[in-house]
Amino acid sequence: MSLKSLIQDMRGEIGSISRKGFEVRLGYGLRSRSHRVVHDAVGPPPVDALKQSCWANMPPELLRDVLMRIEEAESLWPLRKDVVACAGVCRSWRDIMKEIVKTPELSGKLTFPISVKQPGPRDFPLQCFIKRNRAAQTYHLYLGLSQALTDNGKFLLAARKCRRPTCTDYLISLDADDMSKGSGTYIGKLRSNFLGTKFTVYDAQPPHAGAIVSKGRSTRIVGSKQVSPRVPAGNYPVAHIAYELNVLGSRGPRRMHCVMDSIPASAIEPGGVAPTPTEFLPSSLDSFPSIPFFRSKSSRSENLSGPFSSQKEGKLVLKNKAPRWHEQLQCWCLNFRGRVTVASVKNFQLVASEENGPAGQEHDKVILQFGKVGKDLFTMDYRYPISAFQAFAICLSSFDTKIACE
Known part of the structure; x- marks a missing residue:
């Protein structure tokens, strides 16, 4: 045979x-x-x-x-x-x-659910898109199957907007039909301040060894129906996003600043390492609760066995790439390489900030770009050292209304 x-x-x-x-x-x-x-x-x-x-x-x-x-x-x-x-x-x-099966960093493929928590490829960006449902206040992230923006894609993550008196939460889930925080598929959230100018990305599980959970009433127990294990989930801050206030009303796109608490500044350098989780916490998913799909020789998780190195070195800082003014078109322009077709204040490209060290070739790479292509359709392309979850959360911050920034 x-x-x-x-x-x-x-x-x-x-x-x-x-x-x-x-x-x-x-x-x-x-x-x-x-x-x-x-x-x-x-x-x-x-x-x-x-x-x-x-x-x-x-x-x-x-x-x-x-x-x-x-x-x-x-x-x-x-x-x-x-x-x-x-x-x-x-x-x-x-x-x-x-x-x-190797991690997305090495293979460029998204296979199992833990892939959305692992850094993207080093050599090229993964092309995704976001569909917005205004009526339901939901957002769905898909992996693009081709260059065409008309394909249905493959579902990755979903988020639901929850307005509160003093802030706004975006609950992120692996399940498009259940985006509640009590769900076993809940993996994190994005929370804004009252003005919608500052955001914090929370992971439902520790992004690295030694991560400190943020105290709050929203901390819950995953798998509370079981006797053991009982694992706390939620409110591990992994990123902080800030939009610069535009008090004088000057022209130009939004200016944003992202501090990746869980990623060291050295991750963008050749040979740098970013946290790469190999499994979900026990009972954090209903299916295959504690199977480390990517525990292989190629995984770099062994480098994260001790306390996270960001405690000893600086954190990765991202900033939006400055656009240029086009005299003929009379608008601000960025080269999205055909991935963005509609002008919008929400469009942005993130690169490594000079705060990470002397400017070099690594600072010119676009780590995350987000742009509008339709009324409720947006592209999202990301690469190493951020994950699909982190990229999705950053893009969700762009949807929130920011009167003080425009």
């Missing part, structure tokens, strides 16, 4: 297993009742069914070779769901997949 026919036969076997109990719903754009990675809709399949599968007893050497070829071949969604299906077959398959 050829390898090609073997893989095709194996995919058919995986499909039958998926239909019985492992319904793959990574959620990247799939409209369903839930956008979780793996949703057990009809109950788990019997253990004997998995043991009797011919693939569960495959020799490890052959299994590794087959799974490596699947991981390399299925590089784009929606076909990449086969990689997720392989990780859900049995323990041995999952262990091998944990070693094969």
Whole structure:
């Protein structure tokens, strides 16, 4: 039997297993009742069914070779769901997949939910877009499947705006249908001050070893129905965003300043390291609660075993790239390389600030860009050292009304 026919036969076997109990719903754009990675809709399949599968007893050497070829071949969604299906077959398959699948920094691919918390690629930006629903006050982040802005994309994250007397919260979730803070798919939030000029990004779990939780009434217990473990979640500050006041009403776009509390300034330098979580906290997700999908030799998480280095060195500071005034068009212009088509005060590009050290080539790279392409459609492109979660939260701050800045 050829390898090609073997893989095709194996995919058919995986499909039958998926239909019985492992319904793959990574959620990247799939409209369903839930956008979780793996949703057990009809109950788990019997253990004997998995043991009797011919693939569960495959020799490890052959299994590794087959799974490596699947991981390399299925590089784009929606076909990449086969990689997720392989990780859900049995323990041995999952262990091998944990070693094969690399972080977005190294592979440039978003595979499992933890990918949205890991830094993006170093060599190129990941192209995403945000859809806004004005009526429901919700925002959905999708990974672009092609250069065209008309594709549906693959769902990554969702956020819901909650107005409060003294501030505004944007609750961020892995589930497009459940964006409450009590949900098991809640991963963080963005909170603004009363004027909407200063924002704080909170992570629901520690972004690195030694992270300090912000005290507040909103701190909750994840998995409180369980006896053990009981893990506190919420209010770990990872970034602070400030918009410069425009008291005199001068012309020009907004000016913003981002301090990434969880990323050291050295991360933008060659060989620099940014925090790379390898797993969600126990019970922070309903599915695969504590599986470190990216605990592999290529992971740099071992460098973060001690207290975070930002306590000893400066934090990464980002600022918006200054636009230039176009005399013929009579407007402020930035080169978005065709990714932005509508002029808006919300458009911005973030680069490393001079506060991070002497200006160099690293300071010219656009780490995050956000721009308008339609009435309720915006592009979001990000790269190392920030994650999709951090980039999404920063972009959400641009949606908030800022009378004092315009």
